[in-house]
Amino acid sequence: MVDLSHLNPRQKEAAKYIDGPLLVLAGAGSGKTSVITRKIAYLIESCGIKPHHIAAVTFTNKASREMKERVSQLLQGGKGRGLTVSTFHNLGLNIIRSEHKTAGYRTGFSILDQDDAKNILKDIMMRDHDQDDDALDMVQSAISNLKNDMLDPEQAIAKAENPQEMMIAQCYSVYQRTLRAYNAVDFDDLIWVPTMLFKNHPEVLKRWQSKIRYLLVDEYQDTNTSQYELVKMLLGDRNGLTVVGDDDQSIYAWRGARPENLNLLKVDYPHLKLVKLEQNYRSTGLILNAANKVIDNNPHELIKKLWSDKGYGDAIKILKCKNDEIEAERVVTGIVERRMRYGGKFSDFAVLYRGNHQSRILEMKLQAHQVPYKLSGGQSFFGRSEIKDIMGYLRLLINPTDDSAFLRIINTPRREIGPSTIEKLSEYSIRRGISMMAATTELGLEQLLTPKALDKLRRFGHWLNNITRMAYADDAVAAVKEMIEDLDYEAHLNLTSGTPHQAERRMSNVWYLVDSISKMIEKADELGDEVTIEDAVSKLILRDMLERQADDDEEDQVQLMTLHASKGLEFPHVYMVGLEEELMPHRNSIEADTVEEERRLMYVGITRAQRTLTITYAGKRKQFGEILDTTHSRFLDELPQDDIEWEGRTEVSPEEQKARGQETMASLKNLMADF
Ligand SMILES: Nc1ncnc2c1ncn2[C@@H]1O[C@H](COP(=O)(O)OP(=O)(O)OP(=O)(O)O)[C@@H](O)[C@H]1O
Numbered sequence: 199m200v201d202l203s204h205l206n207p208r209q210k211e212a213a214k215y216i217d218g219p220l221l222v223l224a225g226a227g228s229g230k231t232s233v234i235t236r237k238i239a240y241l242i243e244s245c246g247i248k249p250h251h252i253a254a255v256t257f258t259n260k261a262s263r264e265m266k267e268r269v270s271q272l273l274q275g276g277k278g279r280g281l282t283v284s285t286f287h288n289l290g291l292n293i294i295r296s297e298h299k300t301a302g303y304r305t306g307f308s309i310l311d312q313d314d315a316k317n318i319l320k321d322i323m324m325r326d327h328d329q330d331d332d333a334l335d336m337v338q339s340a341i342s343n344l345k346n347d348m349l350d351p352e353q354a355i356a357k358a359e360n361p362q363e364m365m366i367a368q369c370y371s372v373y374q375r376t377l378r379a380y381n382a383v384d385f386d387d388l389i390w391v392p393t394m395l396f397k398n399h400p401e402v403l404k405r406w407q408s409k410i411r412y413l414l415v416d417e418y419q420d421t422n423t424s425q426y427e428l429v430k431m432l433l434g435d436r437n438g439l440t441v442v443g444d445d446d447q448s449i450y451a452w453r454g455a456r457p458e459n460l461n462l463l464k465v466d467y468p469h470l471k472l473v474k475l476e477q478n479y480r481s482t483g484l485i486l487n488a489a490n491k492v493i494d495n496n497p498h499e500l501i502k503k504l505w506s507d508k509g510y511g512d513a514i515k516i517l518k519c520k521n522d523e524i525e526a527e528r529v530v531t532g533i534v535e536r537r538m539r540y541g542g543k544f545s546d547f548a549v550l551y552r553g554n555h556q557s558r559i560l561e562m563k564l565q566a567h568q569v570p571y572k573l574s575g576g577q578s579f580f581g582r583s584e585i586k587d588i589m590g591y592l593r594l595l596i597n598p599t600d601d602s603a604f605l606r607i608i609n610t611p612r613r614e615i616g617p618s619t620i621e622k623l624s625e626y627s628i629r630r631g632i633s634m635m636a637a638t639t640e641l642g643l644e645q646l647l648t649p650k651a652l653d654k655l656r657r658f659g660h661w662l663n664n665i666t667r668m669a670y671a672d673d674a675v676a677a678v679k680e681m682i683e684d685l686d687y688e689a690h691l692n693l694t695s696g697t698p699h700q701a702e703r704r705m706s707n708v709w710y711l712v713d714s715i716s717k718m719i720e721k722a723d724e725l726g727d728e729v730t731i732e733d734a735v736s737k738l739i740l741r742d743m744l745e746r747q748a749d750d751d752e753e754d755q756v757q758l759m760t761l762h763a764s765k766g767l768e769f770p771h772v773y774m775v776g777l778e779e780e781l782m783p784h785r786n787s788i789e790a791d792t793v794e795e796e797r798r799l800m801y802v803g804i805t806r807a808q809r810t811l812t813i814t815y816a817g818k819r820k821q822f823g824e825i826l827d828t829t830h831s832r833f834l835d836e837l838p839q840d841d842i843e844w845e846g847r848t849e850v851s852p853e854e855q856k857a858r859g860q861e862t863m864a865s866l867k868n869l870m871a872d873f
């Protein structure tokens with residue numbers, strides 16, 4: 199029997215309630231994710247539901263890995279085998295994979311990352327509309343919003359109210375046709391396609407409903423319309439749904455998330471049971487109080503009051519630094535000092551920032567002090583050009599119809615296949631209705647190309663076909679290694695990198711990628727599963743898209759990530775950097791009057807901290823090559839000023855320090871009394 203004794207009465211109630219759909223609505227650190235993981239164990243061990251009938255979904259890879267870990271601790275000895283714990287997008291990918299025929303895709307369909315998708319869109323826009331990069335970004339995000347709101351191209355065209363919306367809808371229509379022709383899906387399709395599939399094919403939906411009998415959703419406030427639709431369809435008129443969320447932590451409205459979905463649940467499921475949790479088990483009293491005060495500045499329908507019995511804790515520190523360089527230096531020396539003085543691990547520290555561009559200066563300082571660190575998200579691994587190149591080959595290897603991958607690598611490393619050859623090849627492939635890769639070895643090309651160009655294309659085509667055959671028939675990893683050697687990719691890096699050291703580092707990234715594939719295949723082997731090169735590469739593509747991070751969570755490293763990426767996680771010591779107007783809150787949100795969402799982001803950041811919170815800002819910051827004067831963020835003024843040590847502003851008086859000490863002791867005594 200599963201042990202629920204660690205849960206408080208309300209948590210227990212939520213874990214045991216299975217008579218209807220349930221919503222747990224509660225603030226940060228109150229144990230929502232813990233309810234989900236315990237409930238999974240309860241469903242399996244006490245309700246007799248088989249693990250393969252349970253699916254738990256969350257938003258980021260990191261969160262889903264954490265959840266998996268927590269569940270596997272609760273269900274040891276393989277009791278959880280077959281359970282699905284994944285991101286929404288991963289669940290969508292699995293659905294499309296097993297239903298690809300009905301969904302209209304051929305096997306080995308490819309998943310486009312944001313960049314590839316953008317390239318396709320760029321081609322389309324250049325063809326019919328003369329547009330710049332800003333317009334491209336705008337259209338890409340508009341198409342994403344249309345998909346998230348479940349509108350297909352025809353509906354978007356019908357709904358367009360002005361020339362701009364019509365232009366977007368038309369681009370959407372051509373874009374979607376092109377994706378189909380490429381046998382490819384983009385990130386939003388991973389949700390949109392399964393939803394449409396379920397809508398149009400009730401028999402497929404039925405099959406999935408009988409597969410997934412209990413669905414649990416974490417971070418529900420960040421679901422968008424199509425994700426909500428997917429949840430609703432999977433549930434049907436059954437009872438097996440638990441969702442947990444916190445409207446104060448809704449931080450993805452800009453990506454189509456609809457916190458109103460929390461309210462919609464009550465409308466769609468009149469019998470919805472609501473459980474609220476109030477005790478925070480994560481943070482000290484001071485940190486929690488600061489979080490509560492900041493979020494109080496947002497309008498609330500439902501007031502949630504969180505309390506903690508972890509004692510008063512250390513004061514929150516605010517450091518004013520002269521510039522961004524000194525800010526980074528102080529954060530790093532602060533981490534080193536604290537670790538030396540109190541012990542602990544580097545992985546106890548997290549540095550959170552608003553935008554990925556802020557990581558570079560921190561990375562430099564961490565390297566200078568030889569502090570190990572892990573960067574999550576941003577332009578880390580999969581954004582590197584060498585990885586994109588090799589991924590291009592791998593994508594083509596698992597899906598020869600992936601024309602965008604073909605275009606990326608056909609002349610990288612250089613094979614002297616010029617643009618006019620590629621153009622003719624493209625026209626020919628469109629005329630024949632085949633992929634560019636397939637066209638390379640067609641006889642019909644002879645009339646179009648010079649013998650030299652023809653020879654180069656054919657040699658390329660035959661070579662890659664051979665590697666593909668090897669990868670499927672024999673040892674996939676050996677085939678990939680041979681491919682990289684045949685390409686003489688190392689020589690290409692030597693030619694295109696600034697220094698030999700850079701070339702070496704880039705090549706080691708390539709081997710890291712190959713190693714990841716090999717590990718995936720080995721791991722599956724050990725479990726008795728079979729993972730093909732196709733599965734391994736698809737997984738890499740998805741990992742790339744979701745988080746762009748290397749898979750080395752276990753190591754003792756300082757964690758660097760954006761505030762967005764930190765959702766759901768917790769760290770003993772948190773540094774929030776760059777708390778300046780126009781950076782946090784972000785300039786765009788000030789202009790668009792969406793500061794409330796930034797305030798929720800601030801709330802998310804503060805509530806990641808368990809024991810100490812240090813906030814920094816710089817008086818001057820280098821941006822776009824210019825040094826700009828800055829002012830501190832308005833959110834700092836919203837903090838409870840009595841509880842913070844604002845360096846250079848207010849000193850904490852000795853009497854006050856004493857009073858705080860007494861208060862801390864008193865709450866600690868209370869805490870001890872509870873044990
Ligand atoms: N009943 C409990 N007793 C002791 N510790 C608990 C209890 N419930 C949760 N915790 C601990 O509190 C911390 C926060 O829990 P959890 O991450 O589940 O909160 P959450 O509500 O999901 O937070 P967030 O809103 O940030 O996602 C975790 O370290 C968890 O182990």
Ligand SMILES: [Mg+2]
Pocket residue numbers: 230231232416766
């Ligand atoms: Mg959580």
